[in-house]
Amino acid sequence: MNRILFFISLCLIWNNTQAQTTFLVLDNTSKEPVPGVLIKIQGQENKVTDEAGKAVADLDKNSLVVFTHIAFETQSMQIQAGQETIVYLSPSIGSLGEVVVTGFESERPLVHQAGAISKVLENELYRFNENSILSAFNTKPGIRIEQRAPASYRISIRGSSLRSPFGVRNVKIYWNDIPFTFPDGTTDLNILDLSNIQNSEVIKGPAGSIFGAGNGGVISFESKKQITESYLSSDVGFGDFGLLRYRIGVDQVLENGSVSASFVSQQSDGYREHSAVDRKVFQLAFNTDINEKQSLSAQVLYSDLHYQIPGALTPAQLEEDRRQARPGSVEQNSSIAQKTLIATLSHQMQLTDKWENTSSLYANTKDFENPFILDYKTETAFSYGGRTKFVLNDTWWNLPVRLVLGGEYQYGKTLAQNFGNRDGRADTVRFSDELATTQAFLFQQLELEWTPKLLMTLGFSENFSRYDIKRSIDAGPNDPSNNERRFDPIFIPRIALVYKVNEKSGIHGSISSGFSPPSIAEVRTNEGSINLDLEAERGINYEAGYRGQFGIFNLDFTAFYFKLSETITTFTNEQGVVLFRNAGATDQKGLEISIDYAPYRRQGSFLEEVKLNHAFTGHYFSFAEFQSGGNDFSGNQLTGVAPNSLVNLLDLRSRTGLYLNVTHQYVDEIPLNDANTVFQESYNLLGSRLGWRNTLGSRWDVEVYGGVDNLLDETYSLGNDLNAFANRFYQPAPGRNFYGGVKVGMRY
Known part of the structure; x- marks a missing residue:
């Protein structure tokens, strides 16, 4: 009898600890049920929602649950055991x-x-x-x-x-x-x-x-940080011109964080003669929550890269054979070999209810070797730096405010040597420099919500930079010397306003200043000269735009005017060495428009979704003042910029996992020299990718795909040489080419 009571007690305890939890998954836009949603629960078999959008799981504790579907954005939620939970998924194109x-x-x-x-x-x-x-x-x-x-x-x-x-x-x-x-x-x-x-x-x-120096803008890359399941993955890709890429990766969930590692190898013979690539990249990442208020992450990235440089062609060489290398490139082994190691550490902390801090440090080493037709360059570089920011979210004068205070510092030291190139091997040293560069700035930004609809941002930074060039060997007519260029501290302000028309649309405008000092590669050029007179570019940008949703349509429209002075441009001497000069001023007026929409979405039908996107760029840039060598280029189009370009995207998704992506891109003719006497002709690129991806059982993810680039077999260059000597402007891009691949992932 006692044994029976003991058994019943165990069953009751089991039922209490394994609480039945019901999920109801709905489309956030239509509020309709979403069948076929994969529900990932760590330590359990995955669940899939039925035709009513429901699934049931037994949870023994509150758990992090991940909801994925091919037509919706992936969402992670902390779920309480034993409760019915309604989950709203946003379509992959939404507001x-x-x-x-x-x-x-x-x-x-x-x-x-x-x-x-x-x-x-x-x-x-x-x-x-x-x-x-x-x-x-x-x-x-x-x-x-x-x-x-x-x-x-x-x-x-x-x-x-x-x-x-x-x-x-x-x-x-x-x-x-x-x-x-x-x-x-x-x-x-x-x-x-x-x-x-x-x-x-x-x-x-x-x-x-x-963000400091750079008139072009800022790109922020983010690798995968939030690991929600232990996962082993591998994929292989292949294509024309000897392309072979394979990858293996592992993600491991820890008690308070995660660790992940990946290795990728990519090789290609290249479309042109002497254009092979061999790259290997290893990444190791660690993330942990120290406690409720602190988190720590670290990354190590090692890259071993080698690629050949075929060089630019003249029109006659282009007509003769688009796939040939520039004469001399093969004989001199024109190429780059580079090994890079980067280690990073980032710490986030909630200091108080209102203050938080994020601080990051990095160190970087690089070995660089570059035989070229005219010389042979080697560099051994080391750099380190960091960035910190303090953020305050508070209320002042009954108005919500956000204050950001921070700074960034970078220091780099390089031993750079230039040799003669004898049949692809380093010959007599021409000059040897020890280069030291320092960049630093402080930044402050205040966001103030004057009303629930009107947001104002005021920001500015103070910037400091210097170069030190210590020349120890100079085989030319100049004596070894120490050179220093210290740029005056530069104050960079910005003011911006946003008017919230409603939760789905807003109008924005801003006035921002920018600057960009010459890089050390522009001050110290390959033929040995040191141009300490090269000035930093300075500019001011006026911008206004609108973003909003109209039914199924999302619109993003921006108009801008950028006035740039002390513009740095390139020219090439008779030996083919690229040099730099300040070229007066440029006027840059432009429009940038993006429209995306999903005209068809039928969950559960064979064809579940059709998405389209159109992106137009109108860049009407010209030299405002530019005189050089007795020539007046004022009023000419800005070199290397297409006035108009248009991109059209079509994406199809099916219930079975089949998908089709189609991409069309039009690029207007591009001026290749400051005189506007040479242009690359306009071109249309058409490409497509067809594939199938699905989840098999509860553990396996599989994808198979194939595609074609430049389907129309257009003749074009994807990156021309500007202001090239002897008319060597053209770097031919591949014609029609095919690729494919397979991916496999397993949860464990």
């Missing part, structure tokens, strides 16, 4: 008011942000070939990533690449809130793999009031 961005250190819905901000979501990154971020970013108005050769990128935000013959300059980039741009103003974007990025935000135009 702009549902898209939250950080922007100018202000976490608000995009619709109520003062500034031209674009968000690139994870699903947008994976609707193209997964060998780079280029295609996804080029769908956003005002943004253009160029590729002169595989793994050789330039970023142009509102024409900011004018002074970038190669590499990324004049744009500030962050990765997981850590400054990813080096102290000298350059960014090695090509060391990152697509898998090192989950979501991105782009501020277009000057953001110096809170």
Whole structure:
């Protein structure tokens, strides 16, 4: 009898601890039930909602539960055991008011942000070939990533690449809130793999009031931080021109955090002769909640990159054979080999009910080797720095306020040597420099809600920068010397207003100042000269826009006028070395418009969703004052900028997991020299990706896909050389090409 009572007691205890929890999942827009939602509960088999949008699970404690569906944004919630919970999922295209961005250190819905901000979501990154971020970013108005050769990128935000013959300059980039741009103003974007990025935000135009130097804008990359389940994943991609990319990753949930690791290898022979790429990237990430008020995260990234540089072609060479390398590139082994190690540490703390702090530190080492047709360059670099911000959310004079105070500091030291190039090997040293760069700024920003509808932002920063160039060897006519360039402290203000028409729309306007000192690669050029007279660019930007929802339509419209003085442009000497000069002033007027909508959405039918997006960029930029070598270029179009471009996207999703992405891009003709005598012709690019992704059982995720780029087989260059000597302007891009891949993931 006692045994029976004991058994009954155990059953009662079990029933009490395993509380039955009911989930009802609804579409946040239509309030209709959503069948087929995958419900992930750590330590249990996954559940799937039925036709009524319901599912039942036995929870023994309050748990973090993840809800995913192909047509909706993934949502994580803390669920109380034993209760019925209604979950509202937002369609993957919904109101702009549902898209939250950080922007100018202000976490608000995009619709109520003062500034031209674009968000690139994870699903947008994976609707193209997964060998780079280029295609996804080029769908956003005002943004253009160029590729002169595989793994050789330039970023142009509102024409900011004018002074970038190669590499990324004049744009500030962050990765997981850590400054990813080096102290000298350059960014090695090509060391990152697509898998090192989950979501991105782009501020277009000057953001110096809170992010320091850079007239182009700011890009903030974020890798995956919130790990909700232990997961093992692997994928392989392949394509024309010998493309092979494979990845393996593991995510492990810990008691108060998570750890994740991934390794990616990508290789390609390249479309052109001497354009092969070999990149390996390893990332290790750790996140933990120290207590209810503190969290800590750390990252280690190691990248081993090698790519060949085919060089630019003349029109005659282009006509003869688009796939050939520039004469001399193969013989001199024109290429880049780079090994980079980055370690970061970030700490977040809720100091009081009103104050919070986020502080980040990083250290970075780089070994760089660059044989080129004209020389052979090596660099060994080390840099470190950090960023801290204090945020106050309070009420002053019965008005809600948000105060942001902080600072950023970066220091870098480089041993840079230039040699002669004898058949691809370093020959006699030409000059050797020890370079030291320092960048620092303090920032302050006040957000004040004058009324529930009117938000004002006042911000400014104080900026300090200097270069030290210690030349120990000079084989030319000059003696070794110490050179220093210290820029005067620069004050950068910004004022912005947002009027909230309603919860789904807003009008914004801003006036912001910007500056961009020359990078050390522009001060110290490859032929050995040191141009300490090169001045920092200064500009002021006027901007107004509207964001809102009209039924199924989301509209984002921005108009701006940017007046830039001391504009830095490039020119090439007779030896083919790129040099830099200040070119007077430029006038930059523009429109950026984005419209997206879902004209068809039928949950449960075979074709569940049809989405479309249109993005128009009108950049009408010109030289206001520019005289050089007896020539007056005033009034000419700004070099390297297409006046008009248009992107059209079509996405189809089915209940079975089939999907189709179609992308069309039109780019207007582009002036390739300051005189506007040479243009790249306009072109249309058409691409598509077809795939199937689904969850098998409760543990396995599978995806198979294939696609085509440049379906129309257009003849074009994705990244031309500007103001090139001897008419070497063209860097031909691939014609029609195909790719595919397989992904597998397992929960454990």
